[in-house]
Amino acid sequence: MSLRVTFVAAARSAPLRAERFEDDRPLDRDGWGQVERAAPGLLPLAAAELRYCSPAPRSRATGTGLGYAPLVQLALRDCDMGRWRGLTLAEASAREPAAVAAWLADPLAAPHGGEPLYGFIGRVGGWLDTRPVEDGGAVVAVAEPSVIRAALVYALNAPPAAYWRLDVRPLSAVGVVGGAGRWRLRFDGTPVQRSIP
Template sequence: MTLVAPVGTAALREARFDDDAPEETELREVRTRAGDLAGLSGTSGFRRVYTAPERRCRATADALGVHSVPAPELGDPDPGEWRGRTLAEVAAADPAGVAAWLTDPDAAPPGGEPLRSLLTRTGDWLASQAEEGGRVLVVAGPAVVRAAVVGALDLPPAAFWRLDVPPLSRTDLTGRGGRWNWRCATPL
């Protein structure tokens, strides 16, 4: 399974809880490099191709030239009432809430989704893909890629916060018989 993080957006750079559209200059770079992106352009060699519902993920898949199936279960965690605000703004207004969210996998933004829920749904989706077998390409946000690595390697939830997934990077998970291995993230 190859997981591709989408192009960067202003929201990602600002650490803002939002799904804004990617910048055209970054999408142009993806289109220009699509033929060189480690065999990811088109769907050649992949049995299934999925895209998370966020605009930046769909736009990245389109720029790569892949025909994908939408996978809502691969969506970013719901930030609830934090949507549209930066992490710094939320931390200034609710330091205890942010501290709990960063340390307790069952804590959630008000009206949002806890980390444990993201880990569970991502892990369930991984298990379903392992049962089907074959090469899979996924374009999903950094949080989902991190959750996939945590689940695949049976890491504790706290490890989620220790993984960095840069824009336009790939993470490869390989395995058989229910056992996953991680091939460290590298630039496309």
């Protein structure tokens, strides 16, 4: 029995350098334009039996804009960044350089008072492992790039440091196939390989 879960990265709500931890801003005009341009290539994923999204406004809007009518899943929320919520990485580094360095170096560290990277990866992986496995079944989940990176690290059973080496672009998609504890990354040349810069 195997299930296919395709993750679609939410459209961007701000320029990359202005991205904030746990960004809860809605899509701006550029973000909606990205969704409109990506929709033809990503629309076939709406045929999935189960369609989910993270609770973040940009993920919900992206899923709705792509025609998925997704159900919100709290387990797909971004990493809890504690007192760094709403800051950019540069702002957090300027305020607490040693704490940021510790957080980047140690997946068990949570100097911000929120969730450690290791816990975040485990939470997202737990959600992935509890999807109902139906042979040939399909799931689509729209989430922030950070959530997708966590899911991929978990699915590949990679060390947490691999999280920092994954680049997930807005409106890109990647699939994993399998079931609890036995996931494989899958590239198959379908529209899920589309990415909007």
